[in-house]
Every structure is written in C-alpha cells, then in structure tokens.
Amino acid sequence: MNRVRFAPSPTGFLHIGGARTYIFNWLFARSTGGRMVLRIDDTDAERSSEESLRSIIEGLEWLELHWDEQRYQSKRKRIHLEAAEALLAKGSAYRDFTPESTVENTKTQASSRTAWLCNPGMREISREESDRRTSAGDPFVLRFRVPRERGDGVLFKDLIFKKQFRKFADIEDFALVRSNGDPTYHLASTVDDCDLGITHVIRGQDHLSNTYKHILIFEALGRGLPRFGHLPLLLGPDGSKLSKRKHGPVVSVTNYRDKGFLPCAFVNYLSLLGWSPKDNREVLSVDELISFFKTDGVLRTNAVVQFDESSGQKWADPKALWLNAQHLRSIPVEQLLPHVETEFKRSGWWKPEYEAGRRDWLIAVVDALRSRFTLITDFSLRGKAYFDDAFNLQEKAASNIDKEGAREGLRELGKRLDAVDNFSEESVETTLRSLAEERGVKPGLLINGARAALTGQSVGPSVFKVFTLIGRERVLERLTGL
RNA sequence: GGCGCUAUCGUCUAAGGGUUAGGACAGGGCCCUCUCAAGGCUCAGAUCGGGGUUCGAAUCCCCGUAGCGCUACCA
Numbered sequence: 375m376n377r378v379r380f381a382p383s384p385t386g387f388l389h390i391g392g393a394r395t396y397i398f399n400w401l402f403a404r405s406t407g408g409r410m411v412l413r414i415d416d417t418d419a420e421r422s423s424e425e426s427l428r429s430i431i432e433g434l435e436w437l438e439l440h441w442d443e444q445r446y447q448s449k450r451k452r453i454h455l456e457a458a459e460a461l462l463a464k465g466s467a468y469r470d471f472t473p474e475s476t477v478e479n480t481k482t483q484a485s486s487r488t489a490w491l492c493n494p495g496m497r498e499i500s501r502e503e504s505d506r507r508t509s510a511g512d513p514f515v516l517r518f519r520v521p522r523e524r525g526d527g528v529l530f531k532d533l534i535f536k537k538q539f540r541k542f543a544d545i546e547d548f549a550l551v552r553s554n555g556d557p558t559y560h561l562a563s564t565v566d567d568c569d570l571g572i573t574h575v576i577r578g579q580d581h582l583s584n585t586y587k588h589i590l591i592f593e594a595l596g597r598g599l600p601r602f603g604h605l606p607l608l609l610g611p612d613g614s615k616l617s618k619r620k621h622g623p624v625v626s627v628t629n630y631r632d633k634g635f636l637p638c639a640f641v642n643y644l645s646l647l648g649w650s651p652k653d654n655r656e657v658l659s660v661d662e663l664i665s666f667f668k669t670d671g672v673l674r675t676n677a678v679v680q681f682d683e684s685s686g687q688k689w690a691d692p693k694a695l696w697l698n699a700q701h702l703r704s705i706p707v708e709q710l711l712p713h714v715e716t717e718f719k720r721s722g723w724w725k726p727e728y729e730a731g732r733r734d735w736l737i738a739v740v741d742a743l744r745s746r747f748t749l750i751t752d753f754s755l756r757g758k759a760y761f762d763d764a765f766n767l768q769e770k771a772a773s774n775i776d777k778e779g780a781r782e783g784l785r786e787l788g789k790r791l792d793a794v795d796n797f798s799e800e801s802v803e804t805t806l807r808s809l810a811e812e813r814g815v816k817p818g819l820l821i822n823g824a825r826a827a828l829t830g831q832s833v834g835p836s837v838f839k840v841f842t843l844i845g846r847e848r849v850l851e852r853l854t855g856l
Numbered sequence: 857g858g859c860g861c862u863a864u865c866g867u868c869u870a871a872g873g874g875u876u877a878g879g880a881c882a883g884g885g886c887c888c889u890c891u892c893a894a895g896g897c898u899c900a901g902a903u904c905g906g907g908g909u910u911c912g913a914a915u916c917c918c919c920g921u922a923g924c925g926c927u928a929c930c931a
Contacts, residue, residue, distance in 0.1 A: 746893035821890040833892035
C-alpha cells in the first residue's frame with residue numbers, strides 16, 4: 375500500500391505552497407488507495423513554535439482533506455541518532471571538528487570559483503583520533519562521506535522531472551548531526567521516511583537537488599528507496615518564490631478561510647496550479663480531482679499566483695475567486711449550509727430556529743442569494759435585510775424610492791397585498807403589474823422601488839422571489855412604513 | 857561563482873513532428889433581463905532569441921538569454 379507524507383516544519387504559518395503540496399500528496403494517496411501521514415518536522419527547536427503548529431493544523435483541517443496518521447519528528451530523535459551512529463560505524467560518515475565560526479568563510483567560498491565539498495583534513499582523520507578528540511570534548515559536526523572516489527554519481531527517476539543524475543563530485547559532504555547533537559533535516563527526514571514506510575516522497579522542487587543526498591543516506595543505511603516526485607514551485611506576481619514576508623497574508627491558508635473561501639474551491643484552485651485534467655475542465659469537485667489526478671500529468675514549470683495587494687478587489691487570484699463563485703452556486707445547498715452557519719455564528723446572525731423550524735426558509739434564502747455571491751462572507755456583507763429588520767438603505771436604493779411616483783405606488787402596493795389571500799410570487803407579480811398599469815407607470819419603477827424598500831439595495835435576486843423570501847408580514851411593514 | 861531545473865496569450869493551462877496553436881480567468885463588445893449576478897455569443901491577446909535535424913518543429917538537438925532551485929551545524 376502506498377504511503378505518502380506531508381512534512382511541514384512549524385516555523386511559520388501554513389502557506390499556500392505547502393497546502394498545494396499537501397493536496398497533491400493527499401490526492402495521490404486517495405486515488406491509489408494509500409495512506410496520508412502528517413509528519414511535523416520540528417527538529418529545529420529554536421525556530422519551531424506552538425503557534426505555528428496550531429496554525430498549520432488549523433489550515434489543514436479547514437481543507438477537509440483528512441490525514442490518516444500524525445507524527446512528530448522531535449519525538450523520534452533517538453532513532454535518527456542511532457542511524458547516525460550506524461553511518462559513522464560503517465565509515466559512511468565522519469566527524470568534522472572545524473570550528474563553527476568558519477561557517478561564514480565556507481559560505482563566501484561557495485561563491486568563489488569552485489564549489490565547497492568538505493573542510494580540509496577532516497575526512498582523513500583516523501577513527502582513533504576522531505574518538506580521542508570526541509572524548510576530550512571537542513565539538514564536531516557529523517558529515518556524510520560522499521563516495522567521490524567511486525567516480526560516478528547518483529541516478530534516479532523522478533515521478534515528475536523524470537531522469538535525474540548528479541555526479542558525486544558535485545555533491546558536498548553535508549551535515550547529518552549538528553554540533554549540539556541535533557539531527558539535521560536531511561538525516562531526520564530520510565530516516566523517518568524509511569522508518570515510517572513512506573513509499574512516495576512528493577514535495578516541492580526546492581528539494582530536487584537535496585534528493586541526491588537523501589538517496590545517498592538511504593543506500594548507506596541499506597534501505598530501499600521510496601519513489602520521488604517533485605512539484606513545481608508557486609511564485610508571486612513578481613516571479614519570486616512565495617513567502618509570507620515578501621507577499622503578505624495572501625500566502626496564508628487561513629486568510630482564504632477567513633475571507634470566505636469554500637475549502638473545495640480553494641483545493642480546486644490549488645490543484646490547477648501545475649496540473650490539469652487536460653480536457654479543458656476547470657471546475658472540479660474533490661471526488662473528480664481524486665479520479666483524474668495522476669502524477670505524470672504534473673507540469674515542471676513554476677506557476678504564478680496572481681494577486682495585487684494594493685487593490686482590495688484583487689487580494690486573491692481572480693481565478694480563485696471565480697472558482698469559489700462557481701462552487702458556491704453549484705454544490706448541494708446542504709453542503710453549503712454548514713459554511714453559512716459558521717459565517718453567521720462569526721457575524722453574530724445565527725439564530726437557533728435556523729437549526730430546525732426556519733431551516734427550510736434559510737435554505738431558500740441561501741439558494742436565492744448564492745448565484746450572485748462570490749464568497750461566503752457575502753452572506754453577512756450583503757444579505758442583512760433577509761435576516762434582520764435593522765438594515766441600511768443604500769444611496770442608490772434610496773434614489774429608486776425617491777423616483778417620481780414610486781413611494782406612493784409602493785405604499786399602495788402594500789395595501790393591495792394586504793388584501794391578497796394567496797401571497798405568492800405569482801400573485802405579487804400580478805398585483806404589482808396591474809397596479810403599475812392603473813397608475814400609468816412602468817412596472818420597473820415599482821419593481822426597483824420594491825427591491826430597494828425590501829432589501830435596502832438596488833441589486834439582488836428577482837424581486838418577486840424577494841417578496842416571498844422576506845415574507846408577507848415583513849413586506850407589509852417595509853412597504854407601508856415608507 | 858559552481859551544479860541543476862524550467863521557458864505557449866497579462867495569469868492558469870491544452871496541443872508530447874502535420875491544428876486557422878484550443879480552453880479558462882482577467883479585459884472589450886453584444887444578447888438575455890425588473891436590478892445585480894449568472895448564462896449565451898463575440899473581439900483582442902502567446903510558442904524567449906539564434907542555429908540545426910526534418911518534406912514539415914511550440915513539440916527533437918545545440919548555443920545563448922531569462923527565471924527559479926540547491927550550493928547552511930534552515931527545513
């Protein structure tokens with residue numbers, strides 16, 4: 375059975391690049407009957423925080439794509455260090471006693487003519503001397519001994535980037551254990567992938583060149599290799615890798631939740647970055663994504679997430695917004711309702727009777743409104759008149775009531791509707807149209823005026839629908855009170 | 857600097873030797889209409905540059921260029 379993992383490090387909020395990696399892993403797992411492991415890569419104690427961890431879990435939970443197992447890398451330190459011991463014993467790793475202060479020099483060296491491969495003299499230290507210096511308390515970093523004497527290199531076939539090869543001569547002796555005794559990412563990640571039985575490592579392309587190192591560790595450990603698949607990166611509108619610091623809250627997953635995105639729409643949007651079902655379909659449910667997803671359909675080119683922070687209208691990619699609107703109007707209302715409920719509880723509009731007695735009414739209102747909304751928050755922002763008598767009359771709407779003959783006509787309409795036995799879309803329309811004819815005005819005058827009087831807005835659903843949604847009693851109040 | 861990866865409309869993408877280079881978002885216009893959306897129709901808009909290979913190249917090869925990644929005792 376396939377086992378995949380998503381391994382965020384809790385050193386920041388979950389950003390959309392991470393979410394996309396999670397989604398692709400999840401889609402792969404679900405489409406192949408595999409399992410999804412969430413592994414928290416918290417080996418960097420100084421930079422990891424509880425708050426980041428919470429935010430990541432929160433973001434992932436919101437996606438509604440659930441994982442099957444959860445692990446913490448920090449709890450597995452012993453296993454990592456045992457592996458390090460084994461590598462040292464085998465001669466696949468060696469202790470490097472170069473003082474940490476020279477790290478800066480190493481970095482500047484890296485930008486000079488030749489690439490840095492190892493610190494001078496350290497590979498050659500005998501095991502006896504190495505042990506002696508260790509017992510004497512000399513600090514060291516444990517490095518992998520890249521078998522450069524073998525001459526060839528590491529070859530693997532990436533699920534997405536296909537054949538990849540790198541000469542040993544181009545791989546530096548990377549660190550496995552820091553001088554403070556903590557395993558590095560390379561060691562911990564690889565050992566965990568072995569130990570947790572991960573069969574497919576699907577991650578960002580920024581790890582493509584790390585993969586050679588990981589394969590070296592797998593082989594030195596005598597373990598079988600998982601398959602690797604590297605995803606193209608997500609870039610900001612300026613072409614640089616997406617980052618919170620540079621691009622702001624638009625990269626944070628919880629931001630999309632808070633602004634009113636539907637998880638299924640967000641997942642749909644992200645899945646279309648670097649992948650497509652190749653048949654021109656764009657609006658896809660999670661089930662459809664599962665059935666169409668294949669790693670060999672994934673592109674190798676980075677995708678730009680389009681947004682303009684300076685414009686309030688374009689805080690997110692317009693296509694993401696469009697997809698959300700599409701999902702908003704096409705998913706079953708029952709599926710939409712919980713999100714509206716969450717939104718109303720947040721805005722304080724939720725009433726207990728929506729649970730049962732007024733549930734059908736709520737469904738009818740939501741259904742009538744949703745085709746002209748983009749985000750779930752629009753229900754609070756633009757739907758007030760349906761749920762509360764204290765709504766504002768917009769300027770444009772007010773002008774529709776102030777039009778010549780409108781106010782009187784609407785009051786009269788109120789009186790006539792009071793006398794109507796059967797209050798329905800049809801009866802209201804008949805009454806309104808005949809009244810307009812009698813008074814010699816265009817029906818539009820009363821129609822637009824009624825919308826304004828009933829909803830406070832100049833835009834909205836079909837006005838006759840609005841009459842029945844608002845209900846006879848409140849309609850009469852709002853018309854006669856003009 | 858070294859080592860890689862990538863390159864189709866503004867953006868997301870389709871076309872993996874033969875198409876008027878297709879679709880979607882965004883933009884323009886028209887239709888529908890009680891408003892606003894939705895929907896329908898429509899316009900504009902791309903193969904990074906240069907060389908090969910081939911009867912034929914967006915597609916294969918090479919060279920440039922650009923972008924990105926890695927080059928940490930970060931992940």
